[in-house]
Amino acid sequence: MAGERDRDAAGRARSARPRDGLGRPLARGARGVERQPEGVVRTPQQTLREAQRLFDEQHPFHAHEVLEDAWKAAPAAERDLWRGLAQLAVGLTHVARGNPAGATALLRRGAANLEPYRDGAPYGIDVPGLLLWAGGDGLPAGPPRLTR
Incomplete structure (x- = not known):
C-alpha cells in the first residue's frame, strides 16, 4: 500500500532501500x-576495532552505526565519550558527501563531547589526537585514529 513505511522486526521504521x-x-x-x-553488544575494544576498520575502509557512516550502539549501551559516565566518537564519524560522512557546513557542525559537536575526556579517556582512546584531527585547519582529509 502506498505511504506505508518499511519496518524492522521490532516494528521500528527502517528503510529497506x-x-x-x-x-x-x-x-x-x-x-x-x-x-x-543495529543493537549489537560489543566490548569497548571490539567497538573500537570495528569502527577503526570501517573508517580505514572509507565507510564512516557504518563506523557511526557501530559507535552509536556503544553510545546507547554505555554507562552514564561514558555516554558523552561514545556520542562524541559517533558524531566525529557523522562529521567525516558529511566531509565525504561534500557537505562542509554539516561536517564542521558535527565535528565541533563531537569534539565538544570528547573534550571532558582529554586527560583521561578509557580504553586507550586518543582524545587529544582526535581533537587535533577534528579541529585542525580545514576539514580532515583522512580517517581518524581512535586509539593510541
Whole structure:
C-alpha cells in the first residue's frame, strides 16, 4: 500500500532501500553496501576495532552505526565519550558527501563531547589526537585514529 513505511522486526521504521558506502539511499533493487546490524553488544575494544576498520575502509557512516550502539549501551559516565566518537564519524560522512557546513557542525559537536575526556579517556582512546584531527585547519582529509 502506498505511504506505508518499511519496518524492522521490532516494528521500528527502517528503510529497506539499499545504501551506498556513505549511507545514502539507493534505488530499490540497486546493489548497496551491507549495513551494520543495529543493537549489537560489543566490548569497548571490539567497538573500537570495528569502527577503526570501517573508517580505514572509507565507510564512516557504518563506523557511526557501530559507535552509536556503544553510545546507547554505555554507562552514564561514558555516554558523552561514545556520542562524541559517533558524531566525529557523522562529521567525516558529511566531509565525504561534500557537505562542509554539516561536517564542521558535527565535528565541533563531537569534539565538544570528547573534550571532558582529554586527560583521561578509557580504553586507550586518543582524545587529544582526535581533537587535533577534528579541529585542525580545514576539514580532515583522512580517517581518524581512535586509539593510541
